[in-house]
Amino acid sequence: MRLRLLVLAASCLLMTAACSSTPDDPTPTPDAGTQPPDTTTGDVAPADRTACSGLTVTAGTYDWTVEHGGRTRAYRVHVPRGYDATKPTPVVLSFHGFGSDEQEHELLSNFSRLGDTEGFISVYPRGLNFPEALGRGDADSRSWNGVACCGPAQVANVDDVGFVDALLADLDARVCTDPRRVFASGFSNGGFFTYRLACERAQRFAAIAPVAGMEGSAACAPSRPVPVLHFHGSADPAILYEGGNNIPAGRPYPSAAESVRRFAARNGCTGPEQQTFQKGDSTCVAATGCSPESATASLCTVTGGQHAWPGQPNFNGGTLDLDATLEMWRFFQARPRP
Template structure:
């Protein structure tokens, strides 16, 4: 029985290693790296780019986000890029070029659906998501920043950008009290109505 359990565990580890790969790519004259998770049975899949926070890295974000089981079920590719020095260039083009190269690489490798490229990230990775919306809206379908926003509230995408922003009100690093200004800037930029629509998917006393 012990041998069977060891073999089963080894099978799972080997399967994961096939689906998740540490990958390096050239971006201009630089070499950048990332973790790519690509399940079997892909056909014109969507791509999710999931970025870590400051002083974190791709393995940390992969373990925190736990996208693998969802990617297995829905058949999409997830990329966890590594920022230089565990940070992101949220004002220039260094990491914009990185994201564009990731998209092209994933198209060449997995024939991703270029109309279904989504950018997300935590904390500084969330800030980078907004920067990507402003700089490369023609390359991405939507963004989903978590606990991160640009402090100047810049909303300058070349087209209306679908956004889901997730933020905890106890955040003492990227303060929750700055979220309203960000949402208002993007509401105006996207041409959304001024009257908010509140959705409560779960009763407050039954949320899990």
Template sequence: MQNWIPVLLCMLLPVSLLLAQETVTGSFEFDGQERDFRLRVPPSSFDGARPLVFNLHGFGSNAFQQEAYAQMNPVADTAGFYVCYPNGISNAWNVGWTFGSTADDVGFISALIDTLAGQYSIDPERIYACGMSNGGFMSYRLACELNDRIAAVASVTGSMVPAYVSECVPGRPVPVLEIHGTEDATVPYEGQPLLAISIEELLAFWNANNSCDGDAAISELPNTNSTDASTVSFIESEGCADRGDVWHYRINGGGHTWPGSPFAIGVTNQDINGSAEIWHFFSRYTVSGLSSSADHPEPVRLALFPNPTRGQAEVILPESGGELMVVNAAGQPVIRQLIEDRHVTLDLSAVPTGVYWVRARQGGAVSIGQLLRQ
């Protein structure tokens, strides 16, 4: 379900990405086995208890590769939350398939929450889970069985196992976000017998669980990157119970890939950034109610064009004032400038080609976008 990523990442990873910054590793024994994880710690400028996001790797992959592939760390560094990348047994998560892992991964994630909470200042009301492929399947299992601790979940290219659906009785509305490409050949959008229900069935299940009225608002997002062979439709279910939103980013023409990843393996959409969109969704919720963003501003998308750029790029900001920063894939700032107007011109002609994050801090608000320098 993702077994092509490990080999290609080893071939493509630049040295700057291999040298992860502010990421710690840890392990503990659970159920008679040594379980390990990687943890991205927020900058020290963020005080108080912080949110925690689990980001789960795909089948055949691992925590290190998922950290590099999803590129969630820059979003976490900006918004001030922890990201934990656990390792599954035999590079897999137990989601109900007849193959892969048979480990008690729900119990492991619960124990991992306890372990991290004993060492770091983590807000128990703001713990979330997302994942790629097999990791997305696992996120849904956590929504079914651990939603007393997990506030919301997101899946990228994942689904639910047909035989497991009848076993999922969440007992409450659980906010869910699904990001999926219509041309995904590994976890097909139309589903696959015995392995995955269709995305239409998946959304219908969570609409029913969350008491949505069956209608959906559909909007087409701007095609800001004309070279990625895909577009994005945003589908939001309507009339859902309190705290039970069901969101879907349909990547039209997209493959089995994480939008916004700098590793364009197959059709990878660059109109949105999967990691930023996931946090934008998560930051709305707590286990017991809708979240107040007063002490943890959620990033919103920046308008960047042209994207890709060969030198200059225009940035449209929510307001004037503040600071703009351009950060490379290793988390190192390459441009800093004060914001005097809502329209800013960035000159990237002196920076190397590659993927960059553009962050704007304006008062208590944070805006973020990804820019490709060709």
């Protein structure tokens, strides 16, 4: 498996190359200090769906595109075995890390395999690629605008939130989705972006589960409590567990604990933390006394863990003591959007 996920420490050329216009981004590029546009006006709850008719997509894996902002944007969809095109089905969107793509992230996250067993639709969007961003014609720099991170998408203020809006509308027209059970996850740069979606699209995403990515939004005011399940290795050398300012052309970001604490406060959690999982090197704690109680904010720490997806030992030595994908789905199942 050829994984080229986020290795920010070696990507210093992004600081200069990412600031120029490219064929993928024909508009003038803002200065790196420019605040992202306000996209919260699009945070509208979709109508509930009790049944579907006239949809013809069957189980399988599909590569689809949607037009947004003058660009053709791509995403991969895995429709599970046993899918019924008349019945609303849960959806998990999962966002790849910097420099990766939807195919690699499908393998890393393992959502498609679990979706076949559990009966949910897996969606893997593709970040924009800026071919010359690293000064080489064959360089990959696919990224997401996570406000504090990362790369050309963040520097150029790419409207990735608008892309997700367009993707969801396109997806709803193709498969029978359940608007109350749409969830988001992401790795690294994708984790930052997942947090941004919780800030700006709380009416669309019932809960989120970032891996190795922080809450880096300059201003975050979700329109409803959004449950969070965050995974992070304590020895992560790329996105530092204690927070930092090491992202080329990025911005300072908080610690894993602070990222989760912020959402606990937004979700009205006033009780003590409670341990919810412990095995080997992995421990999860959750805020309590939230409003509603299901709107908890949880942090799973892998002691000594690197920049990895827990449960995937073949990528950066992800621990086998904790299966992040399975725990995410259990978390999501219990937390549909009210």
